[in-house]
Amino acid sequence: MARRIIYWFRNDLRLRDNQALHSASEAASEIIPVYVFDPRQFEKTKLGFRRTGALRAKFLIESVTELRNRIREKGGDLLIRVGDPETIVAQLAEDYAAEYVYTSKEIAPEETRIESSLSKNLKTFNIDIRLFWMDTMINAADLPFPISKLPSGFASFNEQVRKDLNIKGSFPEPDTITLPSEFDAGSMPSLPALGIDPNEIQAAGPAGYLSGGEKAALELLESYLERKLSYETGEPLTDTRLSDWLSLGCISAPYIYNAIANGQSDSKTEDPIITNLLKREFLHWTLLRYGPRMFKPSGIKHHFFRRWSNDQAAFEKWTNAQTDDQQVNAIINKLNKTGFITASEREIAGDFLVNNLDVNWTWGAMYFESHLIDYEASVNWGRWNKIAEVGED
Ligand SMILES: Cc1cc2nc3c(=O)[nH]c(=O)nc-3n(C[C@H](O)[C@H](O)[C@H](O)COP(=O)(O)OP(=O)(O)OC[C@H]3O[C@@H](n4cnc5c(N)ncnc54)[C@H](O)[C@@H]3O)c2cc1C
Numbered sequence: 385m386a387r388r389i390i391y392w393f394r395n396d397l398r399l400r401d402n403q404a405l406h407s408a409s410e411a412a413s414e415i416i417p418v419y420v421f422d423p424r425q426f427e428k429t430k431l432g433f434r435r436t437g438a439l440r441a442k443f444l445i446e447s448v449t450e451l452r453n454r455i456r457e458k459g460g461d462l463l464i465r466v467g468d469p470e471t472i473v474a475q476l477a478e479d480y481a482a483e484y485v486y487t488s489k490e491i492a493p494e495e496t497r498i499e500s501s502l503s504k505n506l507k508t509f510n511i512d513i514r515l516f517w518m519d520t521m522i523n524a525a526d527l528p529f530p531i532s533k534l535p536s537g538f539a540s541f542n543e544q545v546r547k548d549l550n551i552k553g554s555f556p557e558p559d560t561i562t563l564p565s566e567f568d569a570g571s572m573p574s575l576p577a578l579g580i581d582p583n584e585i586q587a588a589g590p591a592g593y594l595s596g597g598e599k600a601a602l603e604l605l606e607s608y609l610e611r612k613l614s615y616e617t618g619e620p621l622t623d624t625r626l627s628d629w630l631s632l633g634c635i636s637a638p639y640i641y642n643a644i645a646n647g648q649s650d651s652k653t654e655d656p657i658i659t660n661l662l663k664r665e666f667l668h669w670t671l672l673r674y675g676p677r678m679f680k681p682s683g684i685k686h687h688f689f690r691r692w693s694n695d696q697a698a699f700e701k702w703t704n705a706q707t708d709d710q711q712v713n714a715i716i717n718k719l720n721k722t723g724f725i726t727a728s729e730r731e732i733a734g735d736f737l738v739n740n741l742d743v744n745w746t747w748g749a750m751y752f753e754s755h756l757i758d759y760e761a762s763v764n765w766g767r768w769n770k771i772a773e774v775g776e777d
Contacts, residue, residue, distance in 0.1 A: 386412040388564065390477045392469065392487040392502075393419045394495070396518055396633035397451045398598040399458070399557035404516035408486040409558035416480055416563060417455055417462045419448050420469040422498075426578045429750055431699070437754040438584040439723035441575060443596040447632050449572055450597025460561030464570035466577065470498050474505035480564065482511060488633070489515040491671050492761040493679075520668050521638040521661065526550040527669070534673045537777040541666045542659070551645075552638040601629035605640060609647055612655070623726060624657060627758035630664075637661055664763055670776060671762035678765045681746050683774025690774065692744035699743050702736070703751055712736045723757035734771040745772035 389412040396402055397419075408415050421444075425436045436444070452462040465472045477485050485506060490496060503513045517524070524531065528544050535541040575582045594600040608624050629635050641661050674684045682688045700706075705713040705720070715729045725733070730752070737748045749768040753759050769775020 386483040388412055388414045388416065388480060388482045390473060390480065390482045390485045391415050391417045392473045392485055393417060393448075393451065393462070394488050394490060394633075395631070396488045396636075397447045398601075398634050398636065399451075399454055400598065400602070401554040401636045401639045402557070402633075403518050403555045404486050404488050404514075405558065406555040407514075407516065408484075409561065411486075412483070414562050414564050415460065415558075416476070416482065416567065417460060417561065418473060418476060419451070419462055419464055420472050421448075421464070421466045421573055421578060422469055423466065423578070424468070426580065429754070431696075431747060431750060433703075433751065433754050434580070435750075435754060437723070438575065438580050438582070439755070440757050440759060441578055441580050442585060443628065443723070443757045444632060445572065445575070446596030447598075447629075447634050450595070450599055450634075452572070454598060455561055458558060458561040460563045461567065461569050463567065464572055466573050468498075470501035470505055473502055474509065474511070477506060477511045478509040480567070485511065485513045487513070487515060488519065489517045491519065491668060493676050518636070519633070521551050521641055521665050523550070523552060531669060531673050534669050538663055538666045539777070541669075542662055545662070545665075551641050554636075554639055554642065596629070596632065596634065598629075598634045601626065601635035604629065605635065605643055609643060612647065625724065626657075627760075628724070631758045631760045637664065664760075667762040667766035670766055678762075678769060678775070679746065679749075681744060681772075681774070683769045683772060684776060685769075685774050687774045690772075692746075693742045694744050694747075695741070698741045699737075699747050702733075702741060702743070702748075707736065707741070709736055709740070719752075719755050723755060725756075730767065731771065734768060738772050745774075 389408045391405055391408045396404065399405065426434055426441060428434055448462070448464070452464070455462045463476070473485060485502070490499065499515060506513050522545065528547065529535070535544060594604065604624065604626060626635065626640060630637060641658065644655050644657055670684070671678055677684050677686065681692055682690070702712070702716065705716040707713055712733055715725055715733045718729070719725045734748055737743050738745050745768055749765050752764050756764065766775060770777060
C-alpha cells in the first residue's frame with residue numbers, strides 16, 4: 385500500500401461513483417485531495433467575454449465548496465489553490481512527499497495538454513500519475529467497434545451499442561478520508577478573486593434554482609425518480625436540468641443511467657433521458673476520435689470551402705438580444721439571465737446565427753461555452769458542428 389496519494393479533482397466533483405477516488409482510497413493510507421482554480425479558464429476571449437462567465441463560475445465555486453464540506457464530513461479536507469494545475473499539483477506532490485497523483489482523464493485537447501505537462505513535471509520528482517477514464521458510461525473495451533471506426537452518426541452508434549449495452553457499475557464513496565496531520569487547506573476564491581465582478585450576476589438576475597454540488601445533484605435525481613413514479617399518465621418526463629451537475633461531474637452519467645434504467649423495468653416507453661445520455665456518450669467518443677477538428681470552423685467534416693463572416697457587429701446584436709427576431713432575442717436573454725436554455729432553444733438561436741446572420745459558428749459556440757452552466761466541450765461543440773453542417777448528426 386502507498387503511504388500518500390494526491391487526488392486531483394477536475395470535472396469529477398463528487399465522492400459517490402468516483403472510480404479514481406475509490407481506487408486512491410484503497411491504494412493509500414493518506415489521501416490529499418486538491419482542487420485548483422485555473423485562471424486561464426476565466427480569461428477574456430478575443431471576442432470580449434470570459435471563457436467562463438459569471439454564472440458558470442458561481443456554480444463551480446458552489447460545487448467545489450460542497451465537495452469540501454463532504455470531504456470534511458469524512459474526516460479529511462480539500463486543499464484549494466489558484467494557478468496552473470500542472471505546476472501546482474506537481475509541487476504539492478513533491479512538498480507532501482506523495483508517491484502518486486491520481487486523477488480523472490479528460491478528452492478535450494486543452495485538458496489533455498495540461499495532463500501531459502503535469503505528468504512531465506511529476507517525472508522530474510520521480511512521482512507517478514494514474515489517470516482514470518471516467519467520463520463515459522461505457523468502457524472503450526466494451527464498445528462494439530474501435531474508436532477509429534466510430535459510426536458517423538448517432539442513429540448508427542445507438543443501434544450498434546444497444547445490441548449489447550454494457551454500462552459501467554457504480555463505485556462506493558470512501559468511508560473516511562485521512563489527511564497528513566500538517567497541511568495548508570487554502571481558502572475558497574471569491575468571484576472577484578477570479579477576476580469576475582459579482583454585479584454581473586445581480587444585473588442579470590438570479591439563476592433561480594438549486595446550487596451546485598453533489599448533494600443537490602443527488603436530490604434532483606431522487607425527486608425526478610419520485611415524480612416519474614407518481615406521474616399518472618405514464619408519459620415520460622424530461623428536462624431534468626441534470627446537465628448542469630453532470631458537466632462538473634457532481635454526479636456521474638452511469639449513476640444516472642442505472643438509477644433510471646433500474647426504475648423503468650415495467651414501463652412501456654423508454655425514458656428519453658436514456659437516449660439523451662447515449663447522445664452525450666456518442667459526442668464524447670466523437671471528440672476523442674476527431675480532437676481539435678471539432679473546434680475549427682471547417683469542423684469534423686473538414687469543410688474548408690464554407691466561408692463564415694467574422695462580422696462582430698452582427699454577432700453582438702445576437703449576444704445582446706437585439707436581432708430582428710423576437711424569439712431569438714428572448715432565448716438569448718434567457719441564456720444571459722439564467723445560464724440555461726433548452727435543447728430546442730439552443731438550436732433555434734444557433735440556427736439563426738449561422739443561417740440568418742451567416743456569422744462564424746465558432747463564435748456562437750464560444751458564447752455558449754461562456755454562458756451555459758452545463759457547458760461540456762464535446763456536447764456543445766459537437767451540437768454546433770451539426771448546426772453549422774460541418775459535423776455529424
Ligand atoms: C447548440 C447546442 C449546444 C449544447 N451544449 C450542451 C452543453 O454544453 N452541455 C450539455 O450537457 N448539453 C448541451 N446540449 C444538449 C442539450 O441541450 C442539453 O443537454 C439539455 O438541454 C440539458 O437538459 P437536461 O439536463 O434537462 O436534459 P435531459 O433531457 O434530462 O437529458 C439527460 C442528459 O442527457 C444529456 N443530453 C440531453 N440532450 C442531449 C443532446 N441533445 N445531445 C447530447 N447530450 C444530451 C445531458 O447531459 C442531459 O443532462 C447542447 C445542445 C445544443 C443544440
